[in-house]
Every structure is written in C-alpha cells, then in structure tokens.
Amino acid sequence: MSGTKVVGASVTRTDALEKVTGAAKYTDDVKFGPGMLYAKLLRSPHPHAKIVKIDTSKAEALPGVRAVATGQEFNSYIGLYLLDRTLYAFDKVRYVGEPVAGVAADTEDIAEEACKLIEVEYEELPAVFDPEYALDPQAPIIHEKLGEYEYAPFIFPQAGTNISNYFKVRKGDPENAFKECACVIEEEFYVPHLQHTPLEPHVAVAKYDHSGFCTLWTSSQSPFAQRNLLAKALKMPYNKLRVIVPYLGGGFGCKAGVSIEACVIPLAMKASPRPVKLRMTREEEFFCTFVRQGLKAKVKIGVNDEGKILAMENTYYWDAGAYTEYGVNITRASGYSSTGPYNVPNVKADAYCCYTNHPVGGPMRGFGMPEIHWAIEQVIDIICRKTGMDPVAFRAKNALQGGDITVTGGVMHDTGLQKCILKAAEDLGWDKPKHEAKPGKRVGRGIAAMWKAPAMPPDASSGAILKFNEDATVNLLVSGMELGQGTHTVMAQIAAEVLGIAYETVRVHTPDTDYSPYEWQTVASRLTWSMGNAVKMAAEDARTQILKLASDHWDCAPDNLDIIDGYVIHKGDPSKTQSLKHMVIYGLTNKDGLLKGGPIIGRGNFIPPDVSALDKETGQGPKSVVHFTTGAQAVEIEVDEETGVIDIKKVASCYDVGKAINPMNVVCQTIGGIYMGLSTGLFEQLQLRKGNPANNSLADYITATVMDMPEEIFPSFVEVPQVDGPFGARGVGEHTMVPTAPALANAVYDALGVRIKSMPVTAEKILCELKVQRLESQTV
Amino acid sequence: MKHTITLNVNGQKYTVDVEPQEKLLDVLRDKLDITSPKKGCEMGECGACTVIMNGKAVNSCLVLAVESQDAVITTVEALHADGKLHPLQQAFIDAGAVQCGFCTPGMIMSAKALLDTNPTPTEMEIKEAIAGNFCRCTGYKPIVDAIQSAAAVMKKEGA
Ligand code: FES
Ligand code: FES
Numbered sequence: 001m002s003g004t005k006v007v008g009a010s011v012t013r014t015d016a017l018e019k020v021t022g023a024a025k026y027t028d029d030v031k032f033g034p035g036m037l038y039a040k041l042l043r044s045p046h047p048h049a050k051i052v053k054i055d056t057s058k059a060e061a062l063p064g065v066r067a068v069a070t071g072q073e074f075n076s077y078i079g080l081y082l083l084d085r086t087l088y089a090f091d092k093v094r095y096v097g098e099p100v101a102g103v104a105a106d107t108e109d110i111a112e113e114a115c116k117l118i119e120v121e122y123e124e125l126p127a128v129f130d131p132e133y134a135l136d137p138q139a140p141i142i143h144e145k146l147g148e149y150e151y152a153p154f155i156f157p158q159a160g161t162n163i164s165n166y167f168k169v170r171k172g173d174p175e176n177a178f179k180e181c182a183c184v185i186e187e188e189f190y191v192p193h194l195q196h197t198p199l200e201p202h203v204a205v206a207k208y209d210h211s212g213f214c215t216l217w218t219s220s221q222s223p224f225a226q227r228n229l230l231a232k233a234l235k236m237p238y239n240k241l242r243v244i245v246p247y248l249g250g251g252f253g254c255k256a257g258v259s260i261e262a263c264v265i266p267l268a269m270k271a272s273p274r275p276v277k278l279r280m281t282r283e284e285e286f287f288c289t290f291v292r293q294g295l296k297a298k299v300k301i302g303v304n305d306e307g308k309i310l311a312m313e314n315t316y317y318w319d320a321g322a323y324t325e326y327g328v329n330i331t332r333a334s335g336y337s338s339t340g341p342y343n344v345p346n347v348k349a350d351a352y353c354c355y356t357n358h359p360v361g362g363p364m365r366g367f368g369m370p371e372i373h374w375a376i377e378q379v380i381d382i383i384c385r386k387t388g389m390d391p392v393a394f395r396a397k398n399a400l401q402g403g404d405i406t407v408t409g410g411v412m413h414d415t416g417l418q419k420c421i422l423k424a425a426e427d428l429g430w431d432k433p434k435h436e437a438k439p440g441k442r443v444g445r446g447i448a449a450m451w452k453a454p455a456m457p458p459d460a461s462s463g464a465i466l467k468f469n470e471d472a473t474v475n476l477l478v479s480g481m482e483l484g485q486g487t488h489t490v491m492a493q494i495a496a497e498v499l500g501i502a503y504e505t506v507r508v509h510t511p512d513t514d515y516s517p518y519e520w521q522t523v524a525s526r527l528t529w530s531m532g533n534a535v536k537m538a539a540e541d542a543r544t545q546i547l548k549l550a551s552d553h554w555d556c557a558p559d560n561l562d563i564i565d566g567y568v569i570h571k572g573d574p575s576k577t578q579s580l581k582h583m584v585i586y587g588l589t590n591k592d593g594l595l596k597g598g599p600i601i602g603r604g605n606f607i608p609p610d611v612s613a614l615d616k617e618t619g620q621g622p623k624s625v626v627h628f629t630t631g632a633q634a635v636e637i638e639v640d641e642e643t644g645v646i647d648i649k650k651v652a653s654c655y656d657v658g659k660a661i662n663p664m665n666v667v668c669q670t671i672g673g674i675y676m677g678l679s680t681g682l683f684e685q686l687q688l689r690k691g692n693p694a695n696n697s698l699a700d701y702i703t704a705t706v707m708d709m710p711e712e713i714f715p716s717f718v719e720v721p722q723v724d725g726p727f728g729a730r731g732v733g734e735h736t737m738v739p740t741a742p743a744l745a746n747a748v749y750d751a752l753g754v755r756i757k758s759m760p761v762t763a764e765k766i767l768c769e770l771k772v773q774r775l776e777s778q779t780v
Numbered sequence: 781m782k783h784t785i786t787l788n789v790n791g792q793k794y795t796v797d798v799e800p801q802e803k804l805l806d807v808l809r810d811k812l813d814i815t816s817p818k819k820g821c822e823m824g825e826c827g828a829c830t831v832i833m834n835g836k837a838v839n840s841c842l843v844l845a846v847e848s849q850d851a852v853i854t855t856v857e858a859l860h861a862d863g864k865l866h867p868l869q870q871a872f873i874d875a876g877a878v879q880c881g882f883c884t885p886g887m888i889m890s891a892k893a894l895l896d897t898n899p900t901p902t903e904m905e906i907k908e909a910i911a912g913n914f915c916r917c918t919g920y921k922p923i924v925d926a927i928q929s930a931a932a933v934m935k936k937e938g939a
Binding site: 012013015016017018019020021022024025026028029031196197198199200201247248249250252279281282483484485486664665667668671672673674675676697698699703705706707709713 | 809813814815816818819820821822823825826828855856857859860865869872873874876878879880881882883884885888907910911914915916917918919920921922923924
C-alpha cells in the first residue's frame with residue numbers, strides 16, 4: 001500500500017523511553033503496602049501418585065500463617081480447550097512440581113516453613129514418560145475421567161486412553177502415490193522439552209475484598225482469558241473479577257492461558273481482604289509453569305523424478321505432559337500444518353496429544369511449528385542430498401503458492417514464500433563459493449522454509465476503544481499485551497495513520513479488564529492482524545465522527561475533508577482548516593449556530609470472518625485458519641572437526657509479513673527469533689529424569705549468549721498483502737525462530753555429512769556421529 | 781538482629797534497618813522503591829539486578845545489604861535525573877536494543893560501568909562486559925551496536 005505516512009515507517013517504540021529510564025512498571029514492581037502476604041506452594045515430589053491424605057493442621061498453627069489452601073476445597077476444573085486441570089491437585093498428582101497446597105503468610109520464610117509442615121500421604125503409581133508408550137494399551141492411564149471432561153468442539157479426546165486430542169488428515173491417496181515416487185525417505189526425529197525462560201518469572205497478586213470483589217495483578221499474556229477461565233472455575237460473576245496486567249518481561253507463550261493465578265486466588269479468598277503475592281523462583285519457573293512439549297515425529301516424504309513432492313505420511317507424538325488443557329491445540333496445529341509450506345497432493349497425517357507424567361506442556365513461540373519443521377525440513381534436505389537436487393530450488397519448486405490446495409483442502413492465499421526462499425539463499429550467498437575453512441574446520445550451509453498460521457478458536461476476537469483528549473492527544477485502550485514485540489507502537493501507528501495525527505500523540509495502555517476492551521489473548525502472532533483491524537476500525541469510527549462535525553460546521557460534504565497533521569482541512573478550500581484540539585471534546589457549532597459533538601470516542605471490534613470447521617475423519621474443510629505467514633532462513637556455519645563446536649557465521653532470513661507496519665520492529669523480531677532459534681537449536685533442553693527436572697537453573701539450562709550470535713545477520717521481508725489485514729499486514733513474531741534449527745542441522749550435514757535428528761545439535765552429538773561415520777568408513 | 785546501614789543511592793543518602801541476610805536488591809526495591817533493578821533469578825545468574833556499586837557493576841541480588849554500608853550506588857533511574865537521556869539510553873532506543881525491557885536497566889548499568897572505565901572498548905570487550913546479562917528478546921546484537929554507538933557519542937561529546 002503506498003501513500004501511507006507513518007504506517008511503514010521505522011518509528012521509535014512508544015515504550016522505549018519508559019523502559020530505558022526504569023519508569024516502566026512490571027507486576028512485581030507494584031506496591032501493595034504492609035498488609036501484603038507472601039505465598040508459597042507445596043509441590044508434588046512424585047510424577048504420578050494418589051493423594052491419600054493431606055494434613056495441614058501444623059502449618060495452620062504456625063504463627064504468621066494466614067491461609068492454607070488445598071485441592072480438598074479448591075478442585076474445580078479449569079482449562080482453555082479441555083478442562084482437565086484442577087486449581088490444586090485433587091485426587092492425584094500427575095507431575096513432579098504439581099501444586100498440592102498453598103500457604104499465605106506474613107513473610108516468604110514463614111510460608112516456606114509452613115509448606116514443610118504440611119503432611120501429605122501419597123500412594124505412588126506407575127508413570128509414563130514417553131509419548132509413544134502413552135498410547136500402549138499396557139500404559140497406565142493418567143486421566144481416568146478424560147471421557148467426562150468438557151472440551152472445545154474442534155478437539156477430539158479419546159476416552160479411556162492417554163490421547164487427549166487426535167487430529168487426522170486424509171487427503172488424496174498417499175499409499176498409491178508413494179508407489180509412483182522416485183525417492184521416498186522416512187525418518188524419525190526427536191525434540192526435547194524446553195522452557196521459555198522469559199527474564200521475568202511469573203508473578204501474581206490477588207486481593208479478595210469483603211464484598212467478594214477480586215482483583216488480580218499478574219504477569220500474563222492473557223488478561224481476558226484469565227478472567228474467563230478463573231471466573232468460570234471459581235463461579236464468580238465476570239464483573240467481580242478484575243485483571244490488571246502491567247508491562248510483561250517477556251512471555252514467549254508461557255504466560256498465556258492460566259498458570260499460577262489458579263493457586264493464588266484461593267489463598268486470597270481465604271486471607272481476605274489482604275493481598276497475596278505468589279512469585280515463581282527461577283527454579284520453579286522451569287518446570288512448574290508451562291514448558292514446551294516434547295515431540296517424537298515420524299516423517300515420510302516421496303518425490304517423483306522431477307523433484308515434485310507427491311506424498312507425505314507424518315505421525316506426530318506430542319509429549320504433552322500431565323495436563324493438556326492448552327496443549328491439545330498444539331496437536332491440532334501440527335495436524336493442519338503437517339506438510340510444512342508445500343504443495344502436497346496426497347497426505348496422511350496423525351497427530352496425537354499424549355498425556356505423560358511430565359510438566360505441563362503449553363504454548364511456546366511457534367506453537368508446534370519449530371518442532372514439526374525440525375523433522376520435515378531435514379527429510380527434504382535428505383531427499384535433496386540423495387537425488388542431487390539443490391535444496392533451494394527444490395523448496396522453491398514445491399513451495400505453496402496462491403491458489404494451491406493446502407493440506408486441509410483449502411485454497412492458499414497469495415504468499416511470497418517462493419520469493420522468501422530465494423531471497424534468504426541469495427543473501428547468504430548460496431550460489432557463491434564457500435569461504436576457505438581454517439585448518440580443522442569445515443564450512444556448511446543449510447536452508448529451511450516454514451509456514452505458520454495463528455492457532456486459535458474461530459471466535460478469537462479483538463476490541464479497541466480510542467478516546468480523544470482536549471489537546472487532541474489520544475488514549476488508545478486495547479488488551480493485547482506489550483511483551484516486547486512492539487505491539488503498542490504498531491497500534492499507535494495504525495491509529496495515527498487513519499486519524500492524520502502524529503503517532504507520538506497516541507498513548508497505548510496496558511490492560512485492566514474493568515476498563516479495557518476485550519482481547520482474546522496475546523498469542524499466535526495475531527495482534528497486528530486482529531487487534532490491528534480493531535484499532536483501525538476504532539480510528540475510522542473516530543475519524544468519521546470528526547469529519548461529520550467539521551462538515552456540518554462548514555456546511556459541506558465530508559468527502560471534501562481530510563485530516564492532516566492534526567488539522568481538519570477542506571481539500572478544495574485552503575482557507576478552511578480546523579485544529580482537532582478542543583473540538584474533539586467540546587464540539588463545533590453548525591451552520592444553524594447550534595453546538596454539536598461531544599467527546600470523540602472511537603470503537604472497533606473484529607472477529608475472524610470466515611474460518612470453518614474441519615472434518616473429524618479427514619481434516620478437510622474450506623478454510624482451516626485465517627492465514628499463513630511464510631518464510632525461510634539460511635545458515636552458514638563453521639564447525640570444528642575435533643571438538644564438534646559450531647561457529648555460526650551468517651544467517652539470512654526472509655518472511656512475508658504482508659505489510660511491515662514498522663520495518664525496524666520486523667527486523668528486531670527477526671534478530672530475536674534467530675537468537676531463540678539458534679539457542680534452542682544448539683543448546684536448550686529441559687532435562688527430565690523420571691519426570692524430575694535435572695537442570696532447572698540458568699546456570700544449568702544452557703542458552704545462547706552474546707558470544708554465540710552470528711557475525712552477520714541479513715534480516716529481510718517481502719510484502720504480499722494480506723487482503724483482510726490492516727494495511728495488508730499479517731503477524732511475524734513467532735515465525736522468525738521456526739526454520740532456524742533445521743537450517744542449522746542441514747548446515748551441519750553439509751559441512752560434515754552427519755545428520756543430527758534429535759534437537760539440540762550439540763557438539764557432543766556431532767562428535768558421536770563423526771565417530772560412527774569414521775568406524776563405518778573403516779569397515780567398508 | 782537488625783542492622784542500621786547508611787548508603788548513597790543515586791545521589792541521595794538513605795538510612796535503613798536491614799536483616800543480616802537481606803539483599804541489596806530487596807532493600808532497593810522494597811524499602812527505597814527503586815524498582816529498575818529486576819529480580820530475574822536471585823542467584824547471580826541473569827544480571828537483571830545489576831547496579832553500579834562503588835564504580836563496579838554488581839549483581840545486587842548477591843550483595844548483602846550490610847555490605848553496602850557507606851556504598852555509592854547508581855541505578856538507571858539516576859541517568860535521566862536531569863531530564864536528559866544518557867547517551868547509552870538514547871543509543872538503546874535508537875538501535876532497537878529494547879524489547880520487553882526487563883533486562884534493559886541491568887544491561888545499561890553493565891554498559892555504563894564498562895564505558896566509565898574503558899571509553900573505547902572493542903566489540904569483544906563489550907560482549908564480555910554484558911556476558912552476565914541475560915536477554916531473551918533482542919538477540920544481543922542490537923545491544924552491542926547500541927553500546928558501540930553510545931561510546932562513539934560519548935567520545936565526541938567529551939572531546
Ligand atoms: S536477579 Fe540478580 S543476577 Fe538474576
Ligand atoms: S529485552 Fe526482554 S530480556 Fe532483554
């Protein structure tokens with residue numbers, strides 16, 4: 001779209017000043033006075049056990065203890081897509097770390113001491129730690145009542161099993177198609193559990209006053225989902241639960257839905273009216289909030305002798321953990337995206353959401369896509385190596401294009417995927433000779449493509465309220481969270497563009513459910529598109545009101561008017577200009593001398609217009625999701641043959657963002673995504689030993705540091721407009737980490753000829769594979 | 781047993797009663813309402829709580845409050861005290877080095893401690909100076925760029 005002024009400009013973030021001066025407030029920075037209590041949770045030491053008895057009497061008797069809560073009192077079910085979780089553990093515990101009881105006390109030390117005084121008698125049960133084993137008829141059942149749980153209509157739990165969602169795709173005739181293939185590759189891949197590790201650990205404060213009104217301050221990506229799920233579980237009227245969320249110190253998915261809030265409100269109810277604060281230690285953060293699910297993937301791809309993909313048969317076993325209230329939808333997303341971004345006429349896909357006795361799997365940046373692309377993009381690389389086809393040309397050839405039929409039978413919208421693949425390759429220098437490696441090192445290049453749709457229910461909607469002030473500055477009320485991605489800036493730009501005012505004059509607020517309009521959740525990279533549409537509507541609504549006032553004032557048609565730099569102007573009569581100041585509150589007199597107007601308040605609401613259900617047996621339907629953001633990333637590495645240590649030299653990436661509302665923000669998201677992709681690809685893994693976390697500290701959970709970042713990064717984007725997006729925009733926050741890890745693994749293969757199928761690509765694994773390679777070459 | 785300590789934070793003198801095991805980070809946040817140093821781990825592993833104490837960048841979650849008797853402490857709040865942004869703050873804004881912002885105050889204090897003693901650091905020296913500061917959002921590159929350009933600006937201003 002041309003002719004925009006501030007949309008498309010790399011303006012400074014609206015929140016930057018607050019953040020560099022220390023003025024920005026996060027939940028833990030809010031003060032609650034001397035009456036505040038501190039909460040601690042007693043957690044299950046067992047991965048799977050019956051709770052035989054809980055005795056809290058000694059804890060209650062400890063001086064300074066003000067409330068103790070357990071599942072005996074607070075056992076209502078809660079969940080986003082499947083209500084399989086209780087506020088506190090009730091009859092059973094299903095993972096190490098599950099909250100069994102909570103204490104609120106005058107100090108943290110007293111609360112901790114009191115937790116130790118709670119006596120719990122357990123009867124240990126056999127546990128499940130492998131998702132494929134979870135499906136075995138011999139495996140212990142983790143949720144006996146699965147058949148009785150409430151669930152969303154697009155989730156398919158299998159009562160009497162450990163499968164809480166089963167998503168199937170049956171398209172074309174893969175069995176016969178494989179027979180026609182010149183090359184068929186089938187491989188198995190593994191992705192471990194991760195933890196999002198936002199720098200700000202989860203923290204929540206609840207206050208329940210004597211009138212039964214509850215306020216929750218929490219570090220959440222989802223104030224309205226919090227209110228929805230918690231009010232329902234606690235049987236509160238929605239307008240008696242108020243959720244306030246200040247700035248977030250990162251989330252990456254682990255602060256979506258509800259987690260620790262379910263434990264703090266019961267304590268606040270019992271300690272009423274004193275506020276109760278529950279803050280995760282870093283150790284707890286690693287396994288007691290959401291983690292990224294593990295995945296075992298079996299991927300089979302067949303191509304004909306022209307290098308065209310004819311068929312795929314993919315099975316995804318999600319290690320979804322003890323509760324899958326949120327994770328069931330990751331399974332669904334992996335099903336409807338199961339082919340990756342390719343045109344595949346024949347598909348069989350089975351995605352299983354498997355209960356295990358692992359920590360609770362939840363959404364993480366990419367929502368299943370980094371995991372399945374880890375497998376798909378490596379199998380494609382194997383095919384290219386085997387058949388001698390160029391990995392870039394192969395991907396470009398098979399890339400989905402506008403008008404192609406997707407895996408779920410819908411028509412793909414226009415997309416710049418092919419351009420992205422070629423651009424990332426070009427920026428990396430794919431066709432140029434590799435630089436000379438230092439002695440003992442090898443240079444390798446790899447590429448991977450991706451797609452991802454916002455995964456959400458069909459009714460995930462957005463609201464926006466735009467209020468003018470006397471000086472024509474604006475307060476924009478929305479409830480999408482600013483968690484670092486820059487959404488406040490983007491919303492200010494959209495509003496300013498429509499209203500003809502400076503974006504700096506638009507202040508975007510962090511939400512308070514009592515005053516801010518509804519927003520489903522800040523997840524799925526959906527805000528630019530969904531909330532952006534609502535903000536655009538709100539601004540257009542305000543603009544229409546303003547132009548109507550001015551046209552009545554001047555007695556002319558509104559079509560002749562425009563708003564430029566804060567002034568209403570008449571396009572045909574330069575003598576007519578009217579500052580927005582004053583008039584946006586106090587109105588204007590019309591030709592009859594009557595005062596018209598009043599405070600200008602714009603409203604906007606948006607709901608996805610045309611998503612339809614998919615058939616339960618085939619996964620087919622006209623439109624599975626709102627849209628897909630596509631892209632690609634290429635990586636060049638140098639790897640040491642003796643140590644297996646990888647040095648990332650160059651990363652080039654390109655995504656189709658539809659329209660970059662703020663190009664600098666897109667670049668920043670891309671660099672951050674590359675970092676997270678490399679970190680998860682090279683190092684990250686939450687080690688679980690029989691369900692017990694073994695590396696739950698920042699010292700032991702290895703992440704990429706400033707030293708591991710590539711010397712050169714080439715972030716770029718293309719803009720094939722999203723027809724129903726604001727100014728043509730679609731989201732790009734999560735996507736930027738999706739192809740990184742498989743591109744890296746492909747580069748390792750290019751350098752050394754070894755294939756690492758289990759994430760992360762550690763030096764140890766490389767050395768081990770090199771040894772195998774040497775032994776094999778000796779025996780030949 | 782409580783101790784009474786006197787410390788200088790951002791140019792102001794404070795006298796506070798502290799417990800023997802109390803951490804400087806908690807004194808700053810809870811008793812003085814200086815909340816820019818953040819709690820990311822309380823184990824000295826993330827750098828979110830970094831402040832400058834007697835000229836050195838320290839993890840305030842590891843400093844016992846009693847050790848800060850008579851100490852001169854600077855947090856990011858002081859850099860903007862006269863209403864003008866410090867070159868580091870401006871550079872962080874311009875380079876896109878701020879996303880969620882939770883690491884930012886600590887990151888800026890580590891960078892300031894570096895530039896105070898080494899006004900022309902190499903890229904490697906910058907990386908080493910912030911190696912203890914965890915950032916999960918930015919990918920670090922914009923932060924390194926920001927510190928480099930702040931150093932250049934400060935050199936020019938000082939010259
Ligand atoms: S909170 Fe001090 S280093 Fe993390
Ligand atoms: S900006 Fe979020 S942790 Fe650095």
